[in-house]
Amino acid sequence: MGPYAVRRVLQFIPVLIGTLFLLHYMTVLSFQINGNPVRALFGDRQPPPETIAALTRAFGLDDPCLEQTGNPCIGMFVERMTGYFGGDFGVDFNQQPVVDLIKRAAPVTLRLTLLAIVFESVVGILAGVLAGLRKDRFADNFVRVVTVLAISVPIFVLGVLTQIVFGLYVGNWVRDRGAPDWVQAIFSVSYQSDFPWASLVIPAMVLGATTLGVVARMTRTGLIESLRSDYVRTGKAKGLKSRRIVGIHALRNCLIPVITLIGIDIGTLMAGAIVTEGIFNIPGIGGLVYRAAVTGETAIIMAVVPLLVLVYLVASLLVDLLYAVLDPRIRYG
């Protein structure tokens, strides 16, 4: 397993450099076509040209290649990469070091993603098992309808509707009855830094809903298939309890693809966090990327997006390694 992991980690390098260069080229092109983002900082006020020139120089955006449309500005890219290797990730338009911004935002998004993963895997697998065991009965049909809804409702629609129903109506009802503070925090319309976990529960459910649907459906199909298999019949013939047959024999075999899905899905969760964090006012990575993208803050985009890609790569590597643990038939040479 060791050499395999090393080889996979080495493969990260070209992908990351490719992503970084793609992002660099996109931001450079945007500068060349749409003009200096520093100018937009002043809104409709007219700053003296010296101010703009000074700020542009301060942000390292005064390279002459930015005047030539289509020029990939290799020099700027190399400069930025040398900075990255020296631990210098630049500053945003408010002179805040990007590393500090990430440090402040990452724990929030990490909590949100963690809650979402727990929610989608626990509820998704339970719902899938329930539906698989009671195939074509009420529970099965119910789970199937709900999962189709969860998969096809866009996450922002789910977010705004949940915000109204749980944040506003249920929330007001709970507040009227003087429920404890943490219950009030769960049913609030926005993030509250006093309750860093409780106020993220509902946003996490919104974030995990799409994958929950897929997880439940995959578990259901897998369970139905493995309940028909020979080893389950053998188990029954041996007189094993049905709980053991389902839990140990059937479920463990059909969970392998589900775990892959959850692992790979971390990337989607990070992107979905842009929407969820926007709706519920959560100061996380998603909000950071969104703000940076809209204002054209290259320093943030260039640092955060490759970080997200790296998280995705590491997650998929871990999933592949976990595969060998879960399924002894798989070996990595």
Place this chain on the structure above:
Amino acid sequence: MGSTSPATEDPGAVPTGTPARGPSASGSIWKDAGRQLIRNPVFIVCSLIVLVVVSWALFPTLWTDKGKLECDININRTPPSWFPGTPPPGYDTDLDGYPLGTTTLGCDMYSQLIWGARPSIVVAVVVTALTALIGTTLGLWAGYYGGRVDTVISRVTDIFLGLPFLLGALLFLALLKSQSIWAVILVLVVLGWTQMARIVRGTALSLRDQDFVEAARAMGATNHRIILRHILPNALAPIIVLCTIYIGSFIAAEATLTFLGVGLKPPEVSWGITIAQGQAFAVAGFPHLLVFPCTVLVVTVLSFILMGDALRDALDPKGR
């Protein structure tokens, strides 16, 4: 495996191929699928909904006599009289001719929903057509020829797979700074063709070594002809299923990007814009600003996706 099909192991048996059970027995796969779909209530309901929404997009004036930008800011955010809940003080709910109330900017909610169908449908249909064209061409190429063509195409799809769709689209659009319908289409096509290419490649790969392709090759058919006449018709079923589902998901994607403020923007009328404008006020006591546009959006997306599911079940011979 062996016990279920003893006949095929008999050396004297006729090898099962297409001519044995030809069209004469039960018609083509398309006819069978059609017969099955007509009897599927979910499919019928969904296709009726799709027809209605498409007619909103094509002929909005058939459904509403109010103009696209015919709004009166004095009556903004008015909930319809039948809507549950008490409106905030100062809001008159007895407006005539506004069955679904008014929007954040005082336009008729009902006619805004009708007018809003066009950009969504245009984006979704154009993007789906282009992704299908690019994805099918490259997928067939990669799957049929293999080798270096395949390597290049597969590596390119790999890069796109690492970047989450929504994040990529947001970045592209934000940096493009052009909020036109064409920018949205361009970005969705650039990010969307890879999945189609992957699936078509898989199908082409499995068809490449089938007997009927060998036979065609033995008869001297060119690669071009084999791809167009033999591989493509057999790969068509999954492509059509995927396209139906894609239309639904691209409608959702367009609305999401518009909601985030990087897609379409106001003089244009679209469901995403109506939802984005209503979001701030919905929490302040005007839930109808969200409920109506969200319902229309969800029902439309759901109809396309369920239609695709029904098509897949009907076209999959294993499911019978």
